Amino acid sequence: MLIGAHESISGGFWKSVVRAVEDGCEVIQIFSGSPSRWEVPEIQSGEAALFRKELRKAGMRTVLVHGSYLINPASPDPDQWSRSLTAMIREYGRCRAVGADFLVVHPGSHRGQGAAGGVERSAEMVRGVLTEWEDGPMILLENTAGSGSTLGGTFLELGRIRRASGFSDRVGYCFDTAHAFAAGYALSGDGGIRRVLDEVDREAGLDLVKAFHLNDSAREFGSRVDRHARIGEGLMGLDPFRELVADAGLAGLPGVLETQPLPVLHGRYRDQVDLLKGMRVKGRIRPR
């Protein structure tokens, strides 16, 4: 697995790459604008060119964009849904501008109106975005902790959205370890990762998992509460991370940290990136 972190774009997109390099990242995830604002400016061509140049300099080939938190693809409110669609179409355009490989999105919340309708609306939104843009990054549906009306607690549900979108070839999955743990996928313990990956394979197809979010969970197994913890400081233990980053079948896939960074100016994720990279090296020399 290639290790990276979610980096801030504050001060310009190119600065996120500088931060990633300071952290020792091999891949990078960013927001394409403020994730808590509806109105996000277009990315100027100069800004995008600068970002791409930094990426080339750093030898970083995989870029993930995490979708805005305001967008709710499963919203039962027509106005909210339309607003989300417009925002997601624009966001996809920004992903194309910076040359992103993947746009990671949450499937959304049906707000108590039932999962079946939510799945339909979520799929409809993915279809709307991919119809608008002929080409561009693959959309990755991220699994969630599955609390309340939130869709995506299982890969089975993500699979339904993907199939119903009608764009199966342009939609895959992002596997968040903390969300999976909270949703009740037994990642920890002996052989846990293998069993869970087999389960995901049966539910949705492991080959469609194109990226991982490597987060420990501050909340207990099956709690359905989404609280990330730094690697080794949550309740998952180190074993799942060791097995994931060293797994030969997942080699080359991006694994991104979304945990609390250190309160320093430079190298805010360095310790956690190094920890994960170290596990990978050890994993390789360990007989399988």
Ligand SMILES: [Zn+2]
């Ligand atoms: Zn996410």
Ligand SMILES: [Zn+2]
């Ligand atoms: Zn995540």
